[in-house]
Amino acid sequence: MLIENYELEIFTPPCDPGAERYASRARLNVDIAELLPYLNATLRGAVYLPEAKALTWKKGGHNIAFHAYEIATSNVEDREGAEKEVKGLIDLLNRTWERRAEIVPDHSTRRRPAPMAIYKLLPNTNCRQCGEPTCYSFALKLAVSQRKLADCPPLTEIQYAEKRAALDDLIIEAPAIG
Numbered sequence: 653m654l655i656e657n658y659e660l661e662i663f664t665p666p667c668d669p670g671a672e673r674y675a676s677r678a679r680l681n682v683d684i685a686e687l688l689p690y691l692n693a694t695l696r697g698a699v700y701l702p703e704a705k706a707l708t709w710k711k712g713g714h715n716i717a718f719h720a721y722e723i724a725t726s727n728v729e730d731r732e733g734a735e736k737e738v739k740g741l742i743d744l745l746n747r748t749w750e751r752r753a754e755i756v757p758d759h760s761t762r763r764r765p766a767p768m769a770i771y772k773l774l775p776n777t778n779c780r781q782c783g784e785p786t787c788y789s790f791a792l793k794l795a796v797s798q799r800k801l802a803d804c805p806p807l808t809e810i811q812y813a814e815k816r817a818a819l820d821d822l823i824i825e826a827p828a829i830g
């Protein structure tokens with residue numbers, strides 16, 4: 653087992669004291685930098701930053717950042733949820749460490765798609781069902797993970813099935829920017 657002990661701190665973010673969303677920080681007793689390329693190879697949408705020895709990932713709407721000696725989570729509903737989330741992440745890290753001989757580590761950094769590349773795959777009807785004035789506004793927000801593909805209802809229509817499949821491959825479900 654790689655991680656046996658950690659100290660957990662759960663708090664409301666300083667920029668939003670009293671908020672009903674929680675963040676947590678688990679301080680680890682070991683350096684997990686060596687594990688990050690293995691997570692990069694197995695976690696869909698992870699963004700690995702080798703120079704910073706960091707990897708970010710989005711899971712169920714929660715933003716997660718792995719650092720050498722730390723795991724940080726944000727946007728969790730309550731303290732109990734934050735504890736459960738961190739425990740699940742520690743289990744994931746330990747399982748990945750145990751399986752590392754079967755995984756080809758990935759040292760690359762995935763790039764977020766360009767808004768224009770996303771725009772070309774949207775229905776381009778400017779129907780506003782997503783709440784944005786145009787498909788291009790939606791593409792801009794999708795590129796920085798401020799919106800999700802599911803926020804565009806027309807993409808479920810059969811006529812857009814090919815575009816939807818291409819978008820599924822293109823979009824990175826990484827933590828939002830901004």
Ligand code: SF4
Pocket residue numbers: 774775776777778779780781782783784785786787790803804805806807
């Ligand atoms: S719901 Fe989809 S098709 Fe309609 S404006 Fe938004 S992105 Fe464009």
